[in-house]
Amino acid sequence: MDDGQTPAEADELNPHIAHNARVWNYWLGGKDHYPADREVGDRVFGMFPNIVHVARADRAFLGRAVRHLAGEAGVSQFLDIGTGLPTVDNTHEVAQRVRPESRIVYVDNDPLVLLHARALLSGTPEGVTDYIDADARDPEAILRAAAKTLDFTRPVAVMLLGIMNFVLDVAEAQSVVRRLMAAVPSGSYLALTHPTVELGGEANIEAMRFWNEHARPPIVARTGEEIARFFDGLELLEPGLVSCSRWRPEAVGIGDAPEQVAQYGAVARKP
Numbered sequence: 001m002d003d004g005q006t007p008a009e010a011d012e013l014n015p016h017i018a019h020n021a022r023v024w025n026y027w028l029g030g031k032d033h034y035p036a037d038r039e040v041g042d043r044v045f046g047m048f049p050n051i052v053h054v055a056r057a058d059r060a061f062l063g064r065a066v067r068h069l070a071g072e073a074g075v076s077q078f079l080d081i082g083t084g085l086p087t088v089d090n091t092h093e094v095a096q097r098v099r100p101e102s103r104i105v106y107v108d109n110d111p112l113v114l115l116h117a118r119a120l121l122s123g124t125p126e127g128v129t130d131y132i133d134a135d136a137r138d139p140e141a142i143l144r145a146a147a148k149t150l151d152f153t154r155p156v157a158v159m160l161l162g163i164m165n166f167v168l169d170v171a172e173a174q175s176v177v178r179r180l181m182a183a184v185p186s187g188s189y190l191a192l193t194h195p196t197v198e199l200g201g202e203a204n205i206e207a208m209r210f211w212n213e214h215a216r217p218p219i220v221a222r223t224g225e226e227i228a229r230f231f232d233g234l235e236l237l238e239p240g241l242v243s244c245s246r247w248r249p250e251a252v253g254i255g256d257a258p259e260q261v262a263q264y265g266a267v268a269r270k271p
């Protein structure tokens with residue numbers, strides 16, 4: 001970064017260009033977005049109406065995965081990279097409801113997420129939440145800063161939800177996941193979701209092309225086979241890599257939500 005700038009400072013807040021964190025918040029029904037974000041969000045929705053279901057299914061997956069990890073799996077440390085703008089049931093809220101002593105480190109590089117980060121930092125008195133302004137493509141910087149809050153000799157759940165799709169080169173994306181998982185001990189977990197044009201997501205091809213011409217940062221969809229490679233060397237929990245809405249669903253048929261969305265998700269344990 002030039003002049004010692006943080007990633008968010010380098011990418012100044014520009015309300016005239018749609019940004020992923022804000023458009024994602026728009027699709028989730030939040031209130032932190034500008035007209036440019038709504039315009040691109042609506043255009044993408046016009047091409048791929050299921051994008052709204054993808055966003056909601058992804059957040060619902062987050063809730064179920066974190067409840068499992070903090071509960072049955074006994075994890076009390078979370079490294080959530082590509083956090084997004086605060087919404088309902090952020091990782092620390094879900095984890096600390098189950099395990100109040102949970103320690104959570106959030107990481108994002110969006111300037112508006114940085115501005116709103118304080119809302120993410122009000123956890124339980126027994127637990128800790130921290131926020132790091134960093135780029136997912138620099139896992140060593142993230143791990144260094146996270147070590148102030150997380151004990152890397154104890155299990156950590158690494159959360160990469162809807163974020164590796166912004167690391168366009170597949171080898172680089174795999175290397176990022178490998179380096180993160182190499183830094184955590186046995187008994188740690190990886191929770192990851194990723195968009196695809198499979199699982200009924202064909203319309204995503206046109207929508208992502210439009211996104212890449214009009215919004216930031218550019219995005220890539222991947223096949224189930226490519227996404228499965230992120231879990232190499234790890235033990236996938238049941239039901240494996242599936243549409244994230246089918247990962248241990250608790251209720252089906254709520255409103256008009258489809259049973260399957262074009263977003264893969266899985267949770268895996270480091271042996």
Ligand SMILES: C[S@@+](CC[C@H](N)C(=O)[O-])C[C@H]1O[C@@H](n2cnc3c(N)ncnc32)[C@H](O)[C@@H]1O
Pocket residue numbers: 020021024058059062081082083084085107108109110113134135136137160161162163166217
């Ligand atoms: C699709 S949202 C997902 C938010 C949340 N994880 C969820 O699943 O609801 C992706 C987030 O990743 C962030 N992001 C994109 N590229 C990034 C990068 N290179 N480094 C850090 N964060 C990034 C965006 O700012 C955005 O907040």
